[in-house]
Amino acid sequence: MVLHKFAGRGICLLLVLLALVLSNAYAQSDSMRVDTSLMDKISIERLKYKQQPGLALAASKIFFSDKRYSISGFGEFNYVPLQQGVNRDVGDLELYYSGLYRYATFFGYRLSDKFIWNSEFQIELLHDRDQEVHYEIVIEAFMDYIAADFLKARLGFYPLTIGYVNNNDEPVMFYSVNRAEVERIITPSTWIEFGLMFYGNLSPNWSYALGFSQGLNSAQYLAPTWIRQGREIRLDVPKTISINPQINYTGVKDLTLSASGYFGNSGQGNVVMENGQERDVDATIALITAYAKYDYKNWRFVTVGTYGELSNTDRIFSLTEAQTGSGQIVGSEVYGYLFEFGYDILPHLRKGRTVNHVENRFYNPAEMKFVLFSRYERLNTHRSVHPSLSFEDAPVSDLDIWTIGLNFNTRENIVIKANYQYRINHFIGAPNPYKNIVETGIGFIF
DSSP states (O other): OEEOHHHHHHHHHHHHHHHHHHHHHHSOSSOEEOOGGGTTTOOOOOOOOOOOTTSOTGGGHHHHOSSSEEEEEEEEEEEOOOOSSOOGGGOOGGGTOSEEEEEEEEEEEESSSSEEEEEEEEEEEEEOTTOOEEEEEEEEEEEEEEEETTEEEEEEEEEOSOSSGGGSOSGGGSSSSSOOTIIIIISOSSOEEEEEEEEEESSSSEEEEEEEEOOOOGGGOBGGGBTGGGOOOOOSOOSSOEEEEEEEEOOSTTEEEEEEEEEEEOOTTOEEEETTEEEEOOOEEEEEEEEEEEEETTEEEEEEEEEEEESOHHHHHHHHHHHHSSOOOOOSEEEEEEEEEEEEOHHHHHTTSOOOOEEBTTBOGGGOEEEEEEEEEEEEEEEEOOTTOOOTTSOOOEEEEEEEEEEEEEETTEEEEEEEEEEEEOOTTOSSOOOEEEEEEEEEEO
């Protein structure tokens, strides 16, 4: 649905004001000045964030709240001046917008020590190069049952435990203005499904998650974004069940190792005609991901790898051609990986200087960071294609991407971002490829 651009901007302004009001309610209410000699004598209550398995920081608040209920959320407002060479064939506005305004509110309620309800209402407003504004609404709602430390359960619409950013998708948790392309295209974050998940700690160093969900819809797949458009938030009797396992290791200080997967049938009962007979579009998916995250003093290193296979891509072509008149040549084998380094230079800039300990809801010297980061990504949505299909005219994402940028955290829950991206699409048939992108944004959680 398209809104008038001025009305859309008015809504965006309203969301910003609402976010500031809510963040104010949960941040420090009074500005204060603290002498450094008194820091050890004065106990200052600060807003601290912890993370529940499978959820980002703001989404986890109810699990660590002393109250029976909690209200939290996040917002991000990004500008990407893509005016030329935009590939609209990807069919997903989030991948080529000029401006994005995303705001989410979480409401959590503790029914008892065993049962915890959590929900999210998220709205995204995006405007394209023609300044038309589009919106999308995302809803999460699920119940957690805490049986024991080694056995917990989650039922409802929840983020799958796969990859890195899908469970770390709030803007203060990743460096770049936009999420990495490897985890937007190959692992389609944010990825929410209706299902049942079991999770817990096997030991002090090992944790696990095992989910069963309703699966994707192959009728919605698009060539340059693989399975991304197959995500659907729907409540019905699933025609097939997908499996989502994850295992994590944290036995080395400041190091997290994680491996996860997604296996299932995305046919959803779709059929095509072959030689006068109906054939099922099974479209089975096998997606494997792994990541490592290591924090050392002012450094942070993240690496992510993902590999996927998809069957029946020839029938997916016939299905999408029958439904839309344009058959989608989706890759039967894909891969992607990235390496990212970040370093906080603020301690060096402050060295030998007295820090002013004035604090308010937007600014806290004790929590400030100034991070420079660099990331390299490699991904290919068409590592291999079904022999009966030729993808010479298909939009393909066969990308090398270099990103450099900076993050300035005025306090733990507020970040200002900017980055430059240089992109190469190795697919010679890429229509009007764009190479140079400058992105800016601001994000917060509360």
